[in-house]
Amino acid sequence: MAGFRQRLAGRLRRLGLWLRGVKVQWGHPQPVKVAIFEATNADYLTPLCAGAKSIVIGIPAKTLYLSWMLIGGVAWLVLRGRGVQESYFAVLLRRLRPAIVITFIDNSDLFYRVARINHTRMRFLAIQNAARYDVVELLPEKAQHIFLPEFACFGEYEKDLYTSKGAQVGAFYPIGSLRESYFRRFWKDAHATAPAHSYEYDLCVVAEASPGWNKLYPGSEDAIGRVASYAVRYAKEHGLRIVIAGKRDVSPGQERASIHQRDVELAWYQRYIGTETPITPRVRDQFTTYGLISKSRLSLALMSTALREAANRGCKVLFCNFSKDPRWNFCVDGVWSLTKDSYEEFSDRVSHLLAMSEQDYLAQSAKMSAYVMNNDDAAPTYVQLEKIIAAAVAG
Secondary structure, eight states, X not given: OHHHHHXXXXXXXXXHHHHTTOEEEESOOOOOSEEEESSTTHHHHGGGGTTOOEEEEOSSOSEEEEOHHHHHHHHHHHXXXXXXXXXXXXXXXXXXXXXXXXXXXXXXXXXXXXXXXXTTTSEEEEEOOSOOHHHHTOOHHHHTTOEEEEEEEXXXXXXXXXXXXXXXXXXXXXXXXXXHHHHXXXXXXXXXXXXXXXXXEEEEEEOOOOTTHHHHXXXXXXXXXXXXXXXHHHHHHHTOOEEEEEEEESSOHHHHTTXXXXXXXXXXXXXXXXXXXXXXXXXXXXXXXXXXXXTEEEEEESSOHHHHHHHHTXXXXXXXXXXXOGGGSOSSOSTTEEOOOOHHHHHHHHHHHHHSOHHHHHHHHHHHHHHHOOOOTTSOHHHHHHHHHHHHHHO
């Protein structure tokens, strides 16, 4: 009995936190063809709906829709052991009756749980947003909670990873990165009349400021900081041009303001490189990070997804894991991966990569880049996703 009371108290406490600041509206929205689950990056997903009636379901909800049918449906699921939040969104989706539910937050526990409840009633498609080091570190018994009826992933690597962990994935679509496909379209349009390609920088460090990570992964912050400090030192010693591509948006907007604090990023990197080397701010709609990588002879980071995407479009990259934690190693060994933490090793590898011809590097990395990130200019990721969603809408 005591255990039941504790579980009930915990659920009521979580319910209270969820409902804080939520506007209650009696009734529910009209049925739609496509439901976008979670508002983060929803502007990347809306164009994929090709005019089909859609709705963005914010998580956490800013508006709580209520009706007697909704309340009854939620109560029925809760009595069968489901959580209140997942029950609410599952019942809301049943009232909306979409042909397909899509999300860009492919590692959302709430999406897993709602999909598990409703997957026989509608399609659920998760679109991979970032490299899944969080899945790499999961034990198989923990990975079994992953439930994705359909998963548009970066490449065959994710298929191997999720399958090896015992995750429940109904169908894999290894079609590359949606964000990368948008960047390629943007870059092609922006440089339609540009002269032949030339590099503005020799080295690009993709910023990965991680304040507080040492609490979860001891030594990880210094490992990330050393990538930047080694690169700055190397550039000074060899008279090279270096740029640091900031991760935090200069104008993040309300939805992203809490995680895009540029002053925090600047203060964090000052511990490792001072203020002499500026950090270029990220401008999201201009794909600043992607552009700086494309303008650089070699780009470096510990685990950046943007580096994986860049490798697929032929850029030279170097993943540097100086943490001594093998979970953060790049997934394919090769000249593009360095795990020995010494400046001498770093200097030798960077010199080797800069000296390599682009043809030799592409020949060595082609198999890796296609395995990890399967973007195809002949069939862009956004086009393939449009087709998947259109097929679902057409029934």
